[in-house]
Amino acid sequence: AQSVTQLGSHVSVSEGALVLLRCNYSSSVPPYLFWYVQYPNQGLQLLLKYTTGATLVKGINGFEAEFKKSETSFHLTKPSAHMSDAAEYFCAVTHSGAGSYQLTFGKGTKLSVIP
Amino acid sequence: EAGVAQSPRYKIIEKRQSVAFWCNPISGHATLYWYQQILGQGPKLLIQFQNNGVVDDSQLPKDRFSAERLKGVDSTLKIQPAKLEDSAVYLCASSSLRGQGGNEQFFGPGTRLTVL
Numbered sequence: 001a002q003s004v005t006q007l008g009s010h011v012s013v014s015e016g017a018l019v020l021l022r023c024n025y026s027s028s029v030p031p032y033l034f035w036y037v038q039y040p041n042q043g044l045q046l047l048l049k050y051t052t053g054a055t056l057v058k059g060i061n062g063f064e065a066e067f068k069k070s071e072t073s074f075h076l077t078k079p080s081a082h083m084s085d086a087a088e089y090f091c092a093v094t095h096s097g098a099g100s101y102q103l104t105f106g107k108g109t110k111l112s113v114i115p
Numbered sequence: 116e117a118g119v120a121q122s123p124r125y126k127i128i129e130k131r132q133s134v135a136f137w138c139n140p141i142s143g144h145a146t147l148y149w150y151q152q153i154l155g156q157g158p159k160l161l162i163q164f165q166n167n168g169v170v171d172d173s174q175l176p177k178d179r180f181s182a183e184r185l186k187g188v189d190s191t192l193k194i195q196p197a198k199l200e201d202s203a204v205y206l207c208a209s210s211s212l213r214g215q216g217g218n219e220q221f222f223g224p225g226t227r228l229t230v231l
Contacts (some may be wrong), residue, residue, distance in 0.1 A: 008154075018155070036222075043119070043206055043222030090157050102148075102171060103220065105157030 002027040002093050006106035014114045019063075019078040021109045023091035026072065033063055034092040034103065035073040044090065050074065061085070086113045117141065119223035120198045121207050127229045130214065133195035136226045140209030146170075146183055148220060149192050150206040158206055194228075204210070 007022040025031055032051045036044040048059025055067040061084075065076045074091060088110045092103040120139040124197040128134050140147050146165050152160035161180065162172040166187040175182070179198070184190040194201055204227050 006156075034219075041224070041227075043208075043224045045222070046219045049219065092157070101218075102160045102163060103158075105159070106156070107157050 001102050002095065004091050004093050004104055004106035006091050006109050008109050010110045011105065012112040012114060013081045014086055015083060016080050019081045019085065021076040021089050023074045023106060024072050025074060025092055025093045027095055029095045031093045031095050033067060035076050036090045036092060038088045038090065081113045081114065083113050119207055120208055120220050121223035121226055123226055125222060125227050127231065130199055130230050131196040133193065134197055134228060135191050135193045136205050138190045138207030138223060141221055144209035144211050146210045147190050148208040149182055150208065152204040152206055161190055165194055197230045199230050
């Protein structure tokens with residue numbers, strides 16, 4: 001079984017400040033990890049993903065995340081927050097091998113950016 | 116490239132009524148997913164199709180929910196009869212077969228269902 005825990009259902013940062021959204025996963029096999037963003041009344045959009053290889057993954061809109069196997073973490077960061085980053089962010093996990101590759105999502109973290 | 120299309124965008128029904136949602140995936144995507152997203156939670160997979168066959172429907176409440184994907188393209192998700200706890204956003208997503216688990220799932224805008 002696999003699961004995702006996102007620490008903090010709501011995070012507020014000032015414009016220009018560091019964004020850090022935390023994600024810890026549980027998986028019995030090597031995971032594939034994803035971060036999705038959801039703007040109000042829209043579907044989810046992929047920010048970045050980790051499958052294999054380099055553990056520091058860069059995504060769209062200046063976001064990046066680092067896969068740390070020893071800590072079972074995949075935290076999302078951005079050096080400088082913009083107002084347009086205000087949205088809900090979801091971490092998700094799946095894994096390779098036989099099966100449906102279904103994504104298991106965390107409960108989400110709502111990011112507010114204060115001007 | 117056109118994205119995943121869903122309709123309707125919003126639906127309000129009384130409990131015990133029936134409702135249907137439609138999804139048109141990205142052209143050429145073999146895999147289609149239906150998710151239920153309850154307010155304050157992440158999306159939960161209801162059913163996954165590969166072409167027109169069901170891959171996983173283990174979390175689909177089969178006593179009231181049904182889904183089909185005729186001809187391996189469009190899909191419909193039906194609820195009959197609806198309960199109050201079915202109020203949620205229903206998201207459709209699609210992905211290509213290549214790369215399997217590492218593939219991006221592309222999401223539609225969702226249908227927001229309110230059951231009164």
